[in-house]
Amino acid sequence: MYGNAVRALIVSASLVLCCGAALADVTLGSSNNSQAGIDDRLSSLLDAENRTVSDVQRRGLGRLIQSPAATPGDTGYYSRARLDAMPAVSGGPEWRCLSEALYFEARGETVRGIFGVAEVILNRVDDPRYPNSVCGVVNQGTGEKFRCQFTYTCDGRPEVIREKKAFALVGKVAKIMLGESERPLTDGATHYHTKSVRPKWARAFPMTAAIGFHKFYRQSDAFASR
Secondary structure (H helix, E strand, O other): OHHHHHHHHHHHHHHHHHOHHHHHHHHHOOOOOHHHHHHHHHHHHHHHHHHHHHHHHHHHHHHHOOOOOOOOOOOOOOOHHHHHHOOOOOOOHHHHHHHHHHHHHHOOOOHHHHHHHHHHHHHHHHOOOOOOOHHHHHOOOOOOOOOOOOHHHOOOOOOOOOOHHHHHHHHHHHHHHHOOOOOOOOOOOOEEEEOOOOOHHHHOOOEEEEEOOEEEEOOOOOOOOO
């Protein structure tokens, strides 16, 4: 928005600088001293131009580079610095289940991406079509290989947490989200997939967000999962 205004002002300044003859024709009609009139008009136009550009930069462009407030929905709230500043956390079974899910499903994501996956899990907990606990949601359908809700729980490989720092980070996200009622990133999403695949259900559900390596979807009322 401000870029267009600044460009327009720069064009005006260019016309003043490069087209003095045209301006002289205009000012000669209203001044008895043509050279003085040209100088006065040119000085006035340049002064007005400089004041306008400075005002735009101060009031508009300055706001665009300010750091956002630390509230849900912006980079301050979802920043790595905020998580790094938090003390180490721990919790009960629900925290552990959510932390493990975030570790195995999203530890390579951006901070927003990790929060997005946490939103999906907790949205399912709140949805009557799914189990009403974090551990129930995460472990749903783990009785048969590759037929579960979260692949890492039924891929036949041991779930070993080797990256301690990554687990500490996602554990903080889990702690925050278990105490947070607002989930603004994914707009009620109950499903997600990496951008490298295209599951069949993605054609039936509305996409609500794309964050990092994942796309997020909200399950329609026509589909049940229990």
